[in-house]
Amino acid sequence: MAFSSPTVKPHPGTQLDVLSKLKQLHPLAIFGASSHAANTFAVATYCWLIFRPIYRWIAILFLWAAVMTYSRIYLGVHYPTDVLVGGGLGVLFGLLCYRLQRFYIRRREEKSKSAGLL
Secondary structure (H helix, E strand, O other): OOOEEEEEEEOHHHOOOOOOOOOOOOOEEEEEOOHHHHHHHHHHHHHHHHHOOOOHHHHHHHHHHHHHHHHHHHOOOOOHHHHHHHHHHHHHHHHHHHHHHHHHHHHHHHHHHHHOOO
């Protein structure tokens, strides 16, 4: 996991006996940002930036991302701070991807104009 630091701490669910129901989870986790939160907020941010001129309702993706990340807390897999950090990093990564895409498109259009293709 790219966001992890070497600090090992118990899952929050170990105190609530949630992990006994979820056998596939390990009792220890590496502290760091939630990758679920980072991924869902990155997708929501990127899609919102791309499709907002066409689909006004596209902001509903942030509700999906929030519900998905809340489930990490509810299941006892992550602490709230892990989810907040992951969500913040996801928004930044979604914005970065959007900016890189816009830069690439503008650069390609400039090259096409200078070559007389457009």
